[in-house]
Amino acid sequence: MPVPADKQPVALKRLAASTLAGLVLATASLPASAQTASAGPARPAIMSNRWQEDWSVLADPQVPRQAGDSLKYISLSDTDPQSYLSLGATIRERFEYNASPSFGTTARGADGWLIDRKQVHVDFRPNEHWQWFTQLEDARTVDKALPGPADHDRLDVEQAFIAYVADLGPGELKLRLGRQEMSFDLQRFVSARDGPNVRQAFDALWGNYTIGPWRLIGFWSHPVQYRDEHTFDDYSNRRFQYGGLRVERQLKNAGELSAFYSRWLLDDASYLDAKGRERRNIYDVRYAGKVGKVDWDLESMLQNGSVGSDSVHAWAIGARGGYSIDGPWTPRLGLQADAASGDRHPHDGELNTFNPLFPNGYYFNLGGYTGYTNLIHVKPSVTVKPRAGLTIMAAVGFLWRMTTADAVYVQPNIPVARTAGEPGRYTGAYGQLRIDWLARADLTLALEAVHYRIGPALERAGGHDSNYLGVEFKYSW
Numbered sequence: 001m002p003v004p005a006d007k008q009p010v011a012l013k014r015l016a017a018s019t020l021a022g023l024v025l026a027t028a029s030l031p032a033s034a035q036t037a038s039a040g041p042a043r044p045a046i047m048s049n050r051w052q053e054d055w056s057v058l059a060d061p062q063v064p065r066q067a068g069d070s071l072k073y074i075s076l077s078d079t080d081p082q083s084y085l086s087l088g089a090t091i092r093e094r095f096e097y098n099a100s101p102s103f104g105t106t107a108r109g110a111d112g113w114l115i116d117r118k119q120v121h122v123d124f125r126p127n128e129h130w131q132w133f134t135q136l137e138d139a140r141t142v143d144k145a146l147p148g149p150a151d152h153d154r155l156d157v158e159q160a161f162i163a164y165v166a167d168l169g170p171g172e173l174k175l176r177l178g179r180q181e182m183s184f185d186l187q188r189f190v191s192a193r194d195g196p197n198v199r200q201a202f203d204a205l206w207g208n209y210t211i212g213p214w215r216l217i218g219f220w221s222h223p224v225q226y227r228d229e230h231t232f233d234d235y236s237n238r239r240f241q242y243g244g245l246r247v248e249r250q251l252k253n254a255g256e257l258s259a260f261y262s263r264w265l266l267d268d269a270s271y272l273d274a275k276g277r278e279r280r281n282i283y284d285v286r287y288a289g290k291v292g293k294v295d296w297d298l299e300s301m302l303q304n305g306s307v308g309s310d311s312v313h314a315w316a317i318g319a320r321g322g323y324s325i326d327g328p329w330t331p332r333l334g335l336q337a338d339a340a341s342g343d344r345h346p347h348d349g350e351l352n353t354f355n356p357l358f359p360n361g362y363y364f365n366l367g368g369y370t371g372y373t374n375l376i377h378v379k380p381s382v383t384v385k386p387r388a389g390l391t392i393m394a395a396v397g398f399l400w401r402m403t404t405a406d407a408v409y410v411q412p413n414i415p416v417a418r419t420a421g422e423p424g425r426y427t428g429a430y431g432q433l434r435i436d437w438l439a440r441a442d443l444t445l446a447l448e449a450v451h452y453r454i455g456p457a458l459e460r461a462g463g464h465d466s467n468y469l470g471v472e473f474k475y476s477w
Helices: 010-027 055-059 456-460
Strands: 084-099 111-125 130-142 153-168 171-180 202-211 214-223 240-251 255-270 275-291 294-307 310-324 332-340 375-387 390-400 426-440 443-454 466-476
Touching (some): 055 084, 255 294, 426 456
Antiparallel strands (some): 084 111, 084 466, 111 130, 130 153, 153 171, 171 202, 202 214, 214 240, 255 275, 275 294, 294 310, 310 332, 332 375, 375 390, 390 426, 426 443
8 A cells, every 4th residue: 555645754755845945945046157157158058868968068178167077078089179078977856745646546545755866878979970878777766655667777778879970962961879769849759758767768770861941850669668677677679669750841930840650569559449469650740839929839640550450540639839928027828738539439440549659747747647548638827937047837737538438548548447438528627836947057956736636537436636746856967
């Protein structure tokens, strides 16, 4: 049974309290170094995917120096600043409280735990064309009663690839081979999965060619499967493959348009109404941009193919838009709307349940109460920035099922027991508060709170209202 909140280890409560205190300090005066840019050339920005950082800028003596820079840029040539070795690390600690996962239908009571993720990497660049990147990851969960597969993974190789970049004709060619992370756009459907504790990697061959406003991408991968029996035991194989072709076009003064075809192959798929070999063709179109004070991101996806002896016909759409207002705190009024198909008629030889692929845990909220399957979702929001580096977002989300023949789903696409085939399309509503503070270029703090009030279908399944609290500390070097 989950551990009651009042029995949680004192250390976890102290961590939550101390991080909360740090977030409160966000409203206090920031250090001068965080308020004003230093003179001289800029240092590289810390990226979510660390191999994208270029530390050769430290070859310029005018770039401001910080402790540890002698290991961030180790020159390998007296004449070529692009020949260097760089070391780095990322530490993320998050205290989470959930009452209760899956609305209490799988386990009762509140549970609080710590997720701990540590990453170290070596980035070797002998010249401007080649890169060897290796990253190790150790992800642990402390005091979580029912850890999932994305919660815990002892020391293993998260990324290890070789990359090549060179001019080819009028454009630029980039190739990568090996274990690597990848993501697209808002990461609705293909993401690095940074929200949970264990990030998603792919053993893949990747290539892209950029020419003017066009970028052409092709890749084929075996998604990494994570297990925690011992260290260095993650694996991939032919039983699970994913790849595709993508075209992107930067539109003059009007954002970006992309079209994407991909293929999903899984030998042992399991859905409520179909089991067996899954073969999906996936067609995706996205248009995003910003004009003046208005921004938008629209994406649609169609899926066809088969699971076992059943044919597949599924779809999803997602939209985010906003209007920014000049003035104090630069408020942004936002609206998000999403829909995804569910299975319409059980046992009819056709599966309509949408497969969200590799979704981003941040896209709806960190509580994990909403999966991108069989849903209609509408979420108005307000975002403000009281000062540089501090962002506060408040939102209310409303959810329905697309069809009552299929289940209510939680992240990523897990059906809630005893909901499929039950009446009541209305799933519930939630309130969300999120605070992000970039305290320094290498240090971020975040808080997210979610309250979900369930609808009749979940009540009949034995569920109840749920609450989530996450308090996060992240340091990158």
